Amino acid sequence: MELKVNKTQQSRLSNFDFSDIPFGKYVSDHMLVAEYENGQWQNWRIEPYQAFPMEPKCATIQYAQTIFEGMKATVKKDGVPYLLRPALNIKRFNRSAERMCMPTIDESDFLQALKAIVACEKDWIPQGDGNSLYVRPTMYATGSDLGVNPSRSYRFVIFTMPSGMYYSKPVKLVTERKYIRAVPGGTGEAKTGGNYAASLYPAQLAKQKGYDQVMWLEGDRFQKIQEVGTMNLFFVLGDTVVTPKLSGAILRGTTRMNVLEILRDKGHRVEERDIYINEIVEAYNKGELNEAFGVGTAAVVSHISEIAHEDLKMSLPSMDNRPVAKMIYEQIEGLRSGEVVDTKGWMVPVL
Numbered sequence: 010m011e012l013k014v015n016k017t018q019q020s021r022l023s024n025f026d027f028s029d030i031p032f033g034k035y036v037s038d039h040m041l042v043a044e045y046e047n048g049q050w051q052n053w054r055i056e057p058y059q060a061f062p063m064e065p066k067c068a069t070i071q072y073a074q075t076i077f078e079g080m081k082a083t084v085k086k087d088g089v090p091y092l093l094r095p096a097l098n099i100k101r102f103n104r105s106a107e108r109m110c111m112p113t114i115d116e117s118d119f120l121q122a123l124k125a126i127v128a129c130e131k132d133w134i135p136q137g138d139g140n141s142l143y144v145r146p147t148m149y150a151t152g153s154d155l156g157v158n159p160s161r162s163y164r165f166v167i168f169t170m171p172s173g174m175y176y177s178k179p180v181k182l183v184t185e186r187k188y189i190r191a192v193p194g195g196t197g198e199a200k201t202g203g204n205y206a207a208s209l210y211p212a213q214l215a216k217q218k219g220y221d222q223v224m225w226l227e228g229d230r231f232q233k234i235q236e237v238g239t240m241n242l243f244f245v246l247g248d249t250v251v252t253p254k255l256s257g258a259i260l261r262g263t264t265r266m267n268v269l270e271i272l273r274d275k276g277h278r279v280e281e282r283d284i285y286i287n288e289i290v291e292a293y294n295k296g297e298l299n300e301a302f303g304v305g306t307a308a309v310v311s312h313i314s315e316i317a318h319e320d321l322k323m324s325l326p327s328m329d330n331r332p333v334a335k336m337i338y339e340q341i342e343g344l345r346s347g348e349v350v351d352t353k354g355w356m357v358p359v360l
């Protein structure tokens with residue numbers, strides 16, 4: 010893949026305030042772009058971050074043919090930028106593309122593109138605990154034939170954002186018993202815009218009631234637990250760590266995968282299975298709901314302080330009593346900083 014580089018003459022870097030970087034607020038100077046025309050990806054380039062014009066009848070605006078990924082680049086003490094298991098994101102992106110009837114991207118071209126843009130924006134990677142350069146590969150339809158058909162042209166963009174920690178405080182969840190995020194056979198497994206659009210209204214209602222996020226339940230019985238807004242869920246019930254199994258309706262979280270491997274390597278008893286909200290209530294009543302946390306790229310681990318279900322408010326143990334979540338956070342952040350030895354080659358150097 011041939012990549013052209015056109016750097017900005019007006020970098021914003023020297024005036025940028027790295028002490029104030031709320032998650033996802035600021036973009037770095039450059040982005041990587043490619044276009045899909047006539048059945049192939051072409052015109053790979055790095056250029057200054059900018060807007061693209063879009064017709065109102067574009068298939069992205071009308072029919073939401075759009076997908077994305079989220080990953081983080083961090084710098085180890087040796088000054089080299091790294092990505093954590095980018096192959097997992099690349100594979101998931103291509104699965105999302107297939108589900109949304111969009112073209113896939115050759116895995117080695119994708120990796121080369123990721124490395125090139127992160128290397129280019131290296132000086133935008135913030136230092137410090139939990140800080141990172143958030144990397145957002147995105148693909149969207151650019152065709153504008155109004156019929157409901159797959160677009161014939163697409164744009165692939167990777168932009169990056171220097172970001173602080175996503176959720177800095179423990180979150181309160183409420184189970185959602187009217188709206189459904191996804192059903193097996195739907196698009197819940199794809200990282201596509203429509204899933205997030207559909208989640209906004211229930212999330213807004215939850216916020217109005219004083220909660221941070223919705224806990225999604227599956228199907229018409231509203232019993233089986235799926236995930237939360239942008240995270241997969243884990244519970245520590247007694248001495249067993251459980252997480253909802255992949256049902257076709259929840260996102261195949263990359264952090265979920267890493268966490269499962271870390272837990273198994275450390276000798277924890279782990280179960281991926283169907284989990285029903287009544288089981289969580291029962292465990293809570295017996296004093297066996299020891300920890301609950303969400304995992305995702307942005308937050309890594311987000312402690313859950315409360316789960317509201319019907320009239321019951323389940324308050325979880327205090328944050329200093331969460332050994333499993335703490336161990337996971339330290340392992341993943343330790344891999345990123347270099348303090349934990351990377352025995353599995355998860356950290357992929359970018360330079």
Ligand SMILES: Cc1ncc(COP(=O)(O)O)c(C=O)c1O
Binds near residue numbers: 240262265307
């Ligand atoms: C709906 C949803 N579930 C789970 C996750 C966690 O996935 P990952 O660990 O790959 O970031 C995300 C975040 O991307 C998400 O948007």
